[in-house]
Amino acid sequence: MMKFQEQFVQSVCFYFKKEGKVWLQKLPQIIRYCEQKWSLKMEDPYHLSINYVAPAKLESGKEVVVKLSIPGTEFLDELESLRLFNQHGMVQVIDFDKEKGIIILDKLFPGHTLATIENDEKACREAALVMKKLSIPAPIHTRIQTTAVREKSLRDTIVQNENGYGPLSSHVLRTSLSLFTKLNQSIAQYKLLHGDFHHYNVLASGNAWIAIDPKGLIGEVEYDLIQFLLNRLPEKDVYEVTKNRVDILTKDLNLDKERFLLWGYCHTVLATSWTVEGDNYNKRFYQMIEIFEKLYLKTYGREVGQSR
Missing domain, CATH: 3.90.1200.10 (Aminoglycoside phosphotransferase (APH), C-terminal lobe)
Incomplete structure (x- = not known):
């Protein structure tokens, strides 16, 4: 069973209540889905708040960042903002899955x-x-x-x-x-x-x-x-x-x-x-x-x- 950062779990449960607990239970399955759909290997996550964010590597060797969020208003607002800014001083979106709350982002170096x-x-x-x-x-x-x-x-x-x-x-x-x-x-x-x-x-x-x-x-x-x-x-x-x-x-x-x-x-x-x-x-x-x-x-x- 995957073990998540304690503060991350507490924050998700505090802000999202029951919905957050359900999402945390599904999170290992969502991570596996990402690895299969985009043929990538996810690494250990960054320091987390209320979203699961981790670096990953595609089969091609390209490094990306995977951001997993609870699907809803905040996620959809962020996704639309990223797409509207369209690289005008903003990190590039490589792909996404609206239903599952997934965004694949370009990894910035040195970062x-x-x-x-x-x-x-x-x-x-x-x-x-x-x-x-x-x-x-x-x-x-x-x-x-x-x-x-x-x-x-x-x-x-x-x-x-x-x-x-x-x-x-x-x-x-x-x-x-x-x-x-x-x-x-x-x-x-x-x-x-x-x-x-x-x-x-x-x-x-x-x-x-x-x-x-x-x-x-x-x-x-x-x-x-x-x-x-x-x-x-x-x-x-x-x-x-x-x-x-x-x-x-x-x-x-x-x-x-x-x-x-x-x-x-x-x-x-x-x-x-x-x-x-x-x-x-x-x-x-x-x-x-x-x-x-x-x-x-x-x-x-x-x-x-x-x-x-």
């Missing part, structure tokens, strides 16, 4: 993440180059949802927790929801977004950098960069590092700085609520809410959420 770059300014500039490649117009017909789905996620949390949620006060929750609504209603140019763009989802490929693991969203680029701002933060000088990142990305990508900072505030409140819900509260996310407040106040001379 280390953007997190390995110690110089934060250089990492920001490389991330901006990748985001430029990913910046394509939103398709007219798509199953992928807009950032309004993130607004709904926050609204649902507030409905169930009117007096606050974990460290998040009622005021902070309602301010961020109001901003989420205003920003969503005033998007000028809709783009196809990665949906989870950060250092660990950007890998080295030859002399370039390529994005992996898109969640798939429709919205504006300013929103898509917030998760990057929340990752790889130092122990000290977080305000200065965040300010520098915002300035670099704003300039290199010609962003609307005010919207960028407001999306930062909104999404960070949402991201913090997710960690409270998942019982893995992230204090760094919570501290970033205040940093976005300070950056906005210092730049525009008024509080976040204050009318002009």
Whole structure:
């Protein structure tokens, strides 16, 4: 019997409940199916979260990556995103099986993440180059949802927790929801977004950098960069590092700085609520809410959420 990483099993069961347990039981059979259908040999998996991801080798000797997911909304959104980006700064899809939740991907070499770059300014500039490649117009017909789905996620949390949620006060929750609504209603140019763009989802490929693991969203680029701002933060000088990142990305990508900072505030409140819900509260996310407040106040001379 195959033995899976303990944290992987716990995460799948936590997020997918009974469906996850059933899928885990079928997983050895799905792995054998992959090996037979594509004539490949799967190797030991990477460090896993809620998907089974492992390197593999085809009969031809070509190295690939096999990603196995529970078939459903998230899987279908990812598959459609990968196909829509069509190698515009995104890893290439070799084949897939919609019914079984399988994607065969090109393996990137050398494959280390953007997190390995110690110089934060250089990492920001490389991330901006990748985001430029990913910046394509939103398709007219798509199953992928807009950032309004993130607004709904926050609204649902507030409905169930009117007096606050974990460290998040009622005021902070309602301010961020109001901003989420205003920003969503005033998007000028809709783009196809990665949906989870950060250092660990950007890998080295030859002399370039390529994005992996898109969640798939429709919205504006300013929103898509917030998760990057929340990752790889130092122990000290977080305000200065965040300010520098915002300035670099704003300039290199010609962003609307005010919207960028407001999306930062909104999404960070949402991201913090997710960690409270998942019982893995992230204090760094919570501290970033205040940093976005300070950056906005210092730049525009008024509080976040204050009318002009």
